[in-house]
Amino acid sequence: MEHLFFGYFAGVIALTAVFVVAFRNPIYSALSLLIMFFHVAGLYVTLHAEFLAAVQVIVYAGAILVLYLFVVMLLNLHRDDRYHSQWRAAAFVGGPLLIEFLVLLAGSLSAPPAALPRIDMETGDNTLAIGETLFSTYLFPFEVASLILLVAMIGAIVLAKREVPETPAL
Known part of the structure; x- marks a missing residue:
C-alpha cells in the first residue's frame, strides 16, 4: 500500500x-x-x-x-511566446534524459527491493531532534539564509519603489 x-x-x-x-x-x-x-x-x-x-x-x-x-x-x-517555440532544443535535451530515466526505472524494477533501515523512535521526538540540530550544528547556515532572504526582500522593495510614481507631500 x-x-x-x-x-x-x-x-x-x-x-x-x-x-x-x-x-x-x-x-x-x-x-x-x-x-x-x-x-x-x-x-x-x-x-x-x-x-x-x-x-x-x-x-x-x-x-x-x-x-x-x-x-x-x-x-x-x-x-x-518567445520561449515556447524552442521545441527542437527541448527535444534534443529532454530525449536523452527521458531515455536515461526509463533505463533507471527498468533497472530499479528488476532489482529486488532493499530493506529500509528502521528508525528507533524510542530516542525522542523528531521535532526536538530537528530543532536541536538546526540551532546547534546548522546555526550559521540558518542565519545566512535569513540574511539572504532579507536582502532579497529589500531588493524587491527597491525594484517596486522605482515603478511607483512619487506623490507630492501635503
Missing part, C-alpha cells in the same frame, strides 16, 4: 513539475507549483515526517507561493 501512495505522489509531483515550466500563463504555473508542494508534503507524511510535512505546507505552500504570486502581480508578467 505504501508503494501505491508513493507512486501516486511521485507521479503527480513529476506531472505538476512539468506543468510549472510548460504553462504559458504564470498564474497557472504557480497553481501547479501549489499542487506540487502539497503532494511533496504527502510524501513526507508517508515517510512519518509529520513536522516536515507541516513545514512544507506552511512555509512553501503558504509563504513562498504567496511571494511568487506577489512578484508575478507586481511585475505584471504576461505570456512570453
Whole structure:
C-alpha cells in the first residue's frame, strides 16, 4: 500500500513539475507549483515526517507561493511566446534524459527491493531532534539564509519603489 501512495505522489509531483515550466500563463504555473508542494508534503507524511510535512505546507505552500504570486502581480508578467517555440532544443535535451530515466526505472524494477533501515523512535521526538540540530550544528547556515532572504526582500522593495510614481507631500 505504501508503494501505491508513493507512486501516486511521485507521479503527480513529476506531472505538476512539468506543468510549472510548460504553462504559458504564470498564474497557472504557480497553481501547479501549489499542487506540487502539497503532494511533496504527502510524501513526507508517508515517510512519518509529520513536522516536515507541516513545514512544507506552511512555509512553501503558504509563504513562498504567496511571494511568487506577489512578484508575478507586481511585475505584471504576461505570456512570453518567445520561449515556447524552442521545441527542437527541448527535444534534443529532454530525449536523452527521458531515455536515461526509463533505463533507471527498468533497472530499479528488476532489482529486488532493499530493506529500509528502521528508525528507533524510542530516542525522542523528531521535532526536538530537528530543532536541536538546526540551532546547534546548522546555526550559521540558518542565519545566512535569513540574511539572504532579507536582502532579497529589500531588493524587491527597491525594484517596486522605482515603478511607483512619487506623490507630492501635503
